[in-house]
Amino acid sequence: xxxxxxxxxxxxxxxxxxxxxxxxxxxxxxxxxxxxxxxxxxxxxxxxxxxxxxxxxxxxxxxxxxxxxxxxxxxxxxxxxxxxxxxxxxxxxxxxxxxxxxxxxxxxxxxxxxxxxxxxxxxxxxxxxxxxxxxxxxxxxxxxxxxxxxxxxxxxxxxxxxxxxxxxxxxxxxxxxxxxxxxxxxxxxxxxxxxxxxxxxxxxxxxxxxxxxxxxxxxxxxxxxxxxxxxxxxxxxxxxxxxxxxxxxxxxxxxxxxxxxxxxxxxxxxxxxxxxxxxxxxxxxxxxxxxxxxxxxx
Numbered sequence: 001x002x003x004x005x006x007x008x009x010x011x012x013x014x015x016x017x018x019x020x021x022x023x024x025x026x027x028x029x030x031x032x033x034x035x036x037x038x039x040x041x042x043x044x045x046x047x048x049x050x051x052x053x054x055x056x057x058x059x060x061x062x063x064x065x066x067x068x069x070x071x072x073x074x075x076x077x078x079x080x081x082x083x084x085x086x087x088x089x090x091x092x093x094x095x096x097x098x099x100x101x102x103x104x105x106x107x108x109x110x111x112x113x114x115x116x117x118x119x120x121x122x123x124x125x126x127x128x129x130x131x132x133x134x135x136x137x138x139x140x141x142x143x144x145x146x147x148x149x150x151x152x153x154x155x156x157x158x159x160x161x162x163x164x165x166x167x168x169x170x171x172x173x174x175x176x177x178x179x180x181x182x183x184x185x186x187x188x189x190x191x192x193x194x195x196x197x198x199x200x201x202x203x204x205x206x207x208x209x210x211x212x213x214x215x216x217x218x219x220x221x222x223x224x225x226x227x228x229x230x231x232x233x234x235x236x237x238x239x240x241x242x243x244x245x246x247x248x249x250x251x252x253x254x255x256x257x258x259x260x261x262x263x264x265x266x267x268x269x270x271x272x273x274x275x276x277x278x279x280x281x282x283x284x285x286x287x288x289x290x291x292x293x294x295x296x297x298x
Contacts, residue, residue: 054097111272123227151244
């Protein structure tokens with residue numbers, strides 16, 4: 001029998017995590033703790049399991065939405081509902097709370113074109129300073145090319161180890177990214193050359209980082225500024241992932257397979273119809289051409 005934990009965090013650690021997230025990805029666990037801290041800040045006390053009711057959740061998310069995008073609000077809601085559903089199954093709550101998701105505006109995915117990728121690489125090479133003893137220009141160039149050619153998620157990129165690259169083949173371990181599927185990439189010469197430039201001294205991580213993980217984003221925004229590229233939260237490392245999948249698709253390949261996504265998810269969140277030349281307008285015949293053909297028939 002499950003004892004009734006006092007706090008939501010206690011319920012997560014003692015009950016939910018062992019049963020629903022055994023071997024859970026570190027980033028998934030981190031996001032749950034982000035939720036607990038935000039919920040505690042709203043309530044001015046640690047949240048309890050009993051706080052998983054519709055009114056309390058709605059009040060919390062309404063306040064949270066004042067400073068966060070609908071997508072972030074719904075991510076919080078998804079985690080709260082997962083906890084609530086499990087607690088209801090275990091008869092620790094009377095019912096699953098009825099809370100509607102926040103409306104999310106649907107944006108067309110944006111990728112880089114090749115000219116923008118070249119500008120980005122030039123900006124990376126011009127980066128000044130040192131990162132964990134490695135020249136920043138070489139470091140960020142290797143990061144950009146790795147993202148460009150593999151399209152892997154940022155969380156997986158930062159967990160790449162030197163042992164994952166052997167004979168020109170990069171292995172992405174299943175435990176480092178969401179699909180939990182091993183990925184293999186035969187890297188082209190320019191990417192391998194950029195990685196060899198930062199290979200010494202021997203270490204565990206390919207891309208070491210000795211600051212807070214959130215500090216990567218200001219550093220990357222400075223590079224985007226030098227490249228005169230957009231710097232919103234939609235234009236960070238994820239844009240290179242969209243670029244990789246979109247350009248594979250534009251070349252006649254399967255962008256969803258390349259990124260390890262389902263087809264519907266890829267087309268909704270990753271495929272840029274402009275860069276990928278996938279506009280439905282291209283299927284329409286030109287009225288002028290049609291008229292010319294008709295005239296030639298008479």
